[in-house]
Amino acid sequence: MFDMNWVMRNADDILGLLRDHLTLSFIPILLGLMLAIPIGVACVRWAWIYPIALAMSTAFFAIPSIALFVFMLPYTGLSQLTAIIPLTLYTVSLLVRNVVDGIRSTDDSVRQAAAAMGYGGIHRLVSVELPIAAPVILGGLRIATVANIGMVAVVSVMGLSSLGDLFVDGTQRFFLTPILVGIVLTTALAVVADLVLVAVQRRLTPWSQAGRNR
Amino acid sequence: MNITSGLKLGSALAIASLTLSACASSDPLNTPAGNASGETIVVGSANFPENVILGEVYAQALEQAGFKIERKLNIGAREVLFDQIKNCTLNVVPEYNQALLAFVSPETKAKGTTEVDEALAKVLPEDLKVLKSSAAQDNNAVVVTADTAAKNNIKTLDDLAGKAPEWTFGGPTEWESRPDGYLGLQNNYGLNFKEYKVLDYSGPITISALDKGDIQAGLLFSTTPQIKSSGYVVLEDPKDSLGVNNITPLLCAKAVPDKARSILDSISSSLSTEELTAMNASYVLDKEDAADVAATWLKDQDIK
Amino acid sequence: MNPFELVSGWFQDPANWSGATGIPSRIAEHLQYSLLAMLIAALIAIPFGLVLGHLNRGEIVVLTIANSIRALPTLGLLTLLVILAGIGLLPPLIALIVLAIPPMLVNTFEGIRNVDRFTVDAARGIGLRGPSILWSVEAPVALPLILLGARLAAIQVISAATIAAYVGLGGLGRYIFDGLGRRDFSQVIGGSVLVALLAIATELFFVTLGAAVVSKGVTRRSKKIFTATGLGIIPGVRRKATT
Numbered sequence: 001m002f003d004m005n006w007v008m009r010n011a012d013d014i015l016g017l018l019r020d021h022l023t024l025s026f027i028p029i030l031l032g033l034m035l036a037i038p039i040g041v042a043c044v045r046w047a048w049i050y051p052i053a054l055a056m057s058t059a060f061f062a063i064p065s066i067a068l069f070v071f072m073l074p075y076t077g078l079s080q081l082t083a084i085i086p087l088t089l090y091t092v093s094l095l096v097r098n099v100v101d102g103i104r105s106t107d108d109s110v111r112q113a114a115a116a117m118g119y120g121g122i123h124r125l126v127s128v129e130l131p132i133a134a135p136v137i138l139g140g141l142r143i144a145t146v147a148n149i150g151m152v153a154v155v156s157v158m159g160l161s162s163l164g165d166l167f168v169d170g171t172q173r174f175f176l177t178p179i180l181v182g183i184v185l186t187t188a189l190a191v192v193a194d195l196v197l198v199a200v201q202r203r204l205t206p207w208s209q210a211g212r213n214r
Numbered sequence: 215m216n217i218t219s220g221l222k223l224g225s226a227l228a229i230a231s232l233t234l235s236a237c238a239s240s241d242p243l244n245t246p247a248g249n250a251s252g253e254t255i256v257v258g259s260a261n262f263p264e265n266v267i268l269g270e271v272y273a274q275a276l277e278q279a280g281f282k283i284e285r286k287l288n289i290g291a292r293e294v295l296f297d298q299i300k301n302c303t304l305n306v307v308p309e310y311n312q313a314l315l316a317f318v319s320p321e322t323k324a325k326g327t328t329e330v331d332e333a334l335a336k337v338l339p340e341d342l343k344v345l346k347s348s349a350a351q352d353n354n355a356v357v358v359t360a361d362t363a364a365k366n367n368i369k370t371l372d373d374l375a376g377k378a379p380e381w382t383f384g385g386p387t388e389w390e391s392r393p394d395g396y397l398g399l400q401n402n403y404g405l406n407f408k409e410y411k412v413l414d415y416s417g418p419i420t421i422s423a424l425d426k427g428d429i430q431a432g433l434l435f436s437t438t439p440q441i442k443s444s445g446y447v448v449l450e451d452p453k454d455s456l457g458v459n460n461i462t463p464l465l466c467a468k469a470v471p472d473k474a475r476s477i478l479d480s481i482s483s484s485l486s487t488e489e490l491t492a493m494n495a496s497y498v499l500d501k502e503d504a505a506d507v508a509a510t511w512l513k514d515q516d517i518k
Numbered sequence: 519m520n521p522f523e524l525v526s527g528w529f530q531d532p533a534n535w536s537g538a539t540g541i542p543s544r545i546a547e548h549l550q551y552s553l554l555a556m557l558i559a560a561l562i563a564i565p566f567g568l569v570l571g572h573l574n575r576g577e578i579v580v581l582t583i584a585n586s587i588r589a590l591p592t593l594g595l596l597t598l599l600v601i602l603a604g605i606g607l608l609p610p611l612i613a614l615i616v617l618a619i620p621p622m623l624v625n626t627f628e629g630i631r632n633v634d635r636f637t638v639d640a641a642r643g644i645g646l647r648g649p650s651i652l653w654s655v656e657a658p659v660a661l662p663l664i665l666l667g668a669r670l671a672a673i674q675v676i677s678a679a680t681i682a683a684y685v686g687l688g689g690l691g692r693y694i695f696d697g698l699g700r701r702d703f704s705q706v707i708g709g710s711v712l713v714a715l716l717a718i719a720t721e722l723f724f725v726t727l728g729a730a731v732v733s734k735g736v737t738r739r740s741k742k743i744f745t746a747t748g749l750g751i752i753p754g755v756r757r758k759a760t761t
Contacts, residue, residue, distance in 0.1 A: 009503060055718070062673055062717030064680040067694045067710035071703075078286075078294055078303070143588070150591040157593075157684070159261055159289035167597040168288070171418055172263055173498045176601055183594040190589030293701055387699030409538075411686070412696060419686045422605040 003177040018185060020161040024083050024152045025189070029145050031084070032091025037137075039092065040099025041125065050100060057093035065090070065151045069158055083155045083162075090151070091144045098140030102133025131205070138201040142194050149190040153182070163189075254282045255474060258304035260295055261288040262415060263504075264352060264437055267493050268308035268461065270508035271481060275517045276306075279477050287504075292317060300339060305469035306478065311347050311462040316392055323393075327458050334462075343467040345475060347460035348482035350490050353436040354395065354456045355448045359424055362431075363447040370450040371403045374431060383407040384429035386415045395433075398455040407431070437487065439495035461485060480517045521707055528704035539692070545712065548689035551679045555611055556672055559618035564664065567626025571660070572652045580627050584620040592617060592678055600685055610682040617678055618671035625667025629660030661732045669724040676717050680709075690716070 007014070043050040068086035076082040106129050114128045130137075156164030166182030169175065255276060259269030269287045277283050286304060289295045296317065298304045311330045315322050315337070324333040327347055334344050358368055366377055374381075383405075389395040390410050399405045411428070413420040416435040423429045424446065431449075434441060436459075441448060463478045470478075493511055496502045528534060535541050570576050592613050599609035633656045641655040657664070680691030693709025696702070 003501065006501065006503075058673065058721055059714040059718055062677045062714045063710045064677050064691065064694060064713055066680065067706055067713075070694070070698050070706055071710075073294060074297075077301075078289065078298055146585070146588045149589070150593075153591045153593045156288075157290055159294055164591075164593055165288060167591075167594050168261060171597045171600060172261075173501060174418060174601060175501050176598075177501075179594060179598050179601065183591060183598060186591040186594060187586070187589045191586060194585055194589070293698075387696045388701075391700075412692070412699075413686045418600065419605050422600075423686065426604060426606075428605070 001176050002180060006177050007181060014166070014181065014185070017161060017163050017165050018189075020080075021149070021152055021163040021186070021189065024080060024087065024155065024160075024162055025145070025149045025193075027084050028087035028091050028148055029141070031088040032095060032144065033137075033141060035088070036092045036095035036099050037130075040096050040103065043096065043100045044103045053096055057096055061090060061093040065154050066157060069155055069160075073158070078159060080160065082158075083152065083160055087148055087151060091148060094144040094147070095137065095140050098137050099133065102136035103129045105136065106132045134205050135201060138197060138204070142197045142201075145193045145197060146190045149186060149193065153186060254284050255470060256284045256286060256303065256305045258285075258289055258295065258298060258307045259287040260292065260307075261290050262417065263498050264435070264490065264494050265308055266504050267497055267507055270504045271512060272306055272308060272463070272478060274505070274508050274512055275477050275481055276474055278512070278517075279473065281474055299464060299466055300342065302341065302466040302469055305466045306474075307464045309344070309462050309464040310352060310459045311344070312394060312457050312459045314344075314462070314464065316394060320392070325454065325457055327460050330458065330460075331462070341467055343465045345463040345465065345478055346482060347462040348485045350461045350482075350485040350487045351436065351459050352461065352487075352490065353459045354389070355434050355436040355438075355441070356399070356431055356451075356456070357424070357434050357441060357446040357448050358431050360445040360447055368447070368449065370452060371399065371405070371455070372452070374449065375404055377430070378405045378407045381407055381430035382409045382411055382428065383431050383433075384411045384413045384420050384423045385433035387412045389433055394455065394457045402453045402455040437491040437494050439491065439498050442491070443495070443499060461490070477517060481515075484515045484517065521703070524704040525707045525711060528708040534708075541712065544688060544690050544692055544709075545716070547682075547687070548676070548679055548691075548713075548716065551607075551610065551614065551682050551687070551689055552672070552675045555614035555675050555679070556618055556668070558611075559615045559671060559675075560622055560668065562615070563619045563622035563667075564626050567623050567664075567667075568630060568652060568657065571627040571630025572656055574631055577627075577631075580623065584624045587616055588620045590616060592681065596681055596685065605685055607682075607687065610679070610685060610687060613681065614675050614678055618675050621670040621674070622664075622667040625670070626660070626664045629663030629667070630656050632663075633659045658733055659736050662728060662736065665724055665728050665732070669721065672720045672724070673717050676720055677713060680713060 039053065043053050065086060068089075069082055072082040072085060076085070103125075110128065110132070111124070114124045119128060152162050153164030153167060156162050156168050163182050163186050166178035166185075170177070170179035170182070257269050257273040257276070259265040266287050269285065273283045273285050286298075289298065289304075295304070295307060299307050311327065311334055315324060315330050315334050319333070319337045322333055322337075324330045331344065331347055338344065356371060356374075362368065366373070368374060368377070383396070385396060390412070391397055393401075396410060411423070413423055413429070413432070416433065416438050420429075420432050420434060421438075421440050421444075424432050425444070434446070436448065440446070461482065463482065465475070465478075489511060493507050496507045496510075497504055533540075537543070566580075570580055595616060596609055596613045599612055603609055630652070637655060637659060638651060641651045646654060679689055680694055682689045683691030683695045690709050690713050693705045693712070697705030697707075697709065
């Protein structure tokens with residue numbers, strides 16, 4: 001049922017698809033994170049924004065990805081932007097809650113101590129509140145990354161290059177091999193990305209490993 | 215690790231992925247607007263098997279003649295395909311004359327290869343051009359399973375009239391309202407099915423639905439290899455409701471020099487419907503690679 | 519015509535509100551697929567989460583399985599199932615179930631596990647044992663998180679149920695794929711708006727359900743103990759119970 005020959009013959013093409021899939025997965029994650037942090041900070045600073053932002057993110061995240069890609073088509077054509085913009089917005093929708101909750105999870109006493117030590121607004125944000133928020137933000141980032149890697153495959157339905165091409169080809173020809181290769185590669189990509197982020201999280205927040213007794 | 219090294223790590227990751235994207239095959243911000251100097255010709259195709267094969271055939275033949283070719287096969291939506299050739303991001307696309315005409319000019323009444331080609335030449339935008347159609351056709355075909363045909367003695371579209379109200383028809387989404395499509399069946403043969411089920415474009419969904427009996431009649435493209443392999447019966451169309459659909463190269467005129475055009479013409483005149491169906495069978499049923507299927511066919515031709 | 523006019527025109531057209539392809543039928547189909555998937559996923563995920571959380575066993579296994587399942591591409595799964603099982607309700611249903619299991623499994627598991635040890639001890643102290651601790655104490659206390667897991671799963675399923683249309687079924691995804699095929703953007707946008715509205719309605723449903731079902735005592739305490747982020751319990755993020 002599995003044609004190893006096909007895999008060997010098409011290895012180059014498959015690697016090309018993998019590379020495109022990587023690009024389409026990681027750029028939105030990074031951009032999403034960079035956008036989510038300021039938005040989250042704004043929601044903490046001006047608390048009335050938060051419910052609105054929350055409602056908008058839920059509604060937005062519910063919009064099926066294929067619809068957004070189709071919507072972008074007339075504006076961005078067949079370029080990678082058609083995928084990157086919606087995926088970035090999805091990531092932002094996922095992460096805003098985490099940024100806000102993460103920043104808010106700083107104990108008041110810690111905040112006051114920081115103020116007492118002379119840490120003003122931004123300085124306190126960067127040196128105290130964000131590091132404390134880091135585990136929660138990174139946790140959300142892990143989920144957003146895995147979700148993104150899965151969603152990217154959908155762009156192949158429209159003709160952009162990704163590992164999803166393997167699913168489309170396999171379906172059209174009733175051919176199991178490309179589909180299996182696509183599933184294995186996509187899953188492996190997601191698992192590896194998740195592990196990398198776990199490692200990053202451990203490095204960035206050594207204090208969260210202290211007292212690991214349960 | 216403190217927040218400073220965290221930031222460093224973050225920026226390193228950012229730079230790494232942006233570099234990665236710069237090395238990626240498609241530039242996210244800039245799609246080249248085609249090639250007026252005629253250096254690289256971009257061959258595109260839609261994302262169904264036959265069109266991918268045709269794209270490969272064009273690409274390889276042009277490569278053998280010395281042109282530099284970039285392939286963008288497997289483009290999903292017809293919208294996108296047409297827009298991309300209109301703005302010359304794609305330079306050559308294997309098209310189907312009647313389907314293309316119906317897409318560009320839905321109210322058209324043209325019938326038959328000559329009329330359709332003439333109408334096309336008139337309605338296409340300035341920069342686009344179609345070459346002479348091939349005799350090879352991939353037409354719309356209304357099929358029933360061998361069983362259904364035998365049990366109900368159905369050979370032509372007329373024969374469907376009696377059973378239609380009890381049966382379900384399966385076809386692609388926009389075919390339902392086309393005058394050369396389902397609308398034509400209703401007008402010309404009085405066929406009014408119980409339901410028109412929207413499935414796919416002669417793909418696995420329509421074929422599965424036929425096999426499982428979810429639909430009793432369906433729209434398949436005439437070169438679909440499963441027609442022969444599963445023994446589906448293509449119903450005759452005495453009133454010519456379904457029309458023609460010749461393989462016709464569509465060009466962004468300024469990007470395709472004369473020498474390339476004559477190669478494409480040569481392909482068109484060498485291609486036959488049987489050969490096209492055979493290539494589909496190799497690709498879809500035998501799981502050969504599109505490039506190999508195209509190369510095998512080209513080897514036997516004399517394309518200049 | 520700008521998108522707003524297109525969509526409002528589509529919503530105002532009475533033809534779109536009746537018949538098998540009308541908005542009410544499509545919504546009904548969509549809800550059917552979603553509810554069925556959610557029910558089956560809940561029947562699988564929640565019991566496992568409850569029992570394993572109560573026994574405090576298998577953290578690594580549970581989290582690894584949940585993360586691996588999350589990593590499976592939905593489109594790939596769908597196409598694989600279509601090849602193996604043919605066209606029908608089963609492939610999209612299974613794909614949706616697979617999508618819904620991780621949030622419910624992880625949130626139930628961690629929710630039960632993170633119930634304050636003092637509370638559990640108190641329950642033991644008044645004579646409760648094993649399963650009754652789970653039913654009478656741990657589950658009610660963990661209820662906010664269990665509901666959160668269900669809520670997250672539901673939103674994902676409602677959005678992803680559009681794929682049923684990719685394999686010839688109905689639901690709101692029909693508007694998106696048909697609209698794409700017919701160059702009818704009003705359908706695409708209209709369908710997406712309906713999906714988003716359905717998701718918001720689901721959110722409201724769960725918020726109301728939570729208010730009605732979660733005991734007030736838990737609500738007051740949960741703000742300190744559980745970080746109820748939008749994504750529920752984050753696998754691997756340790757949180758110490760505060761008293």
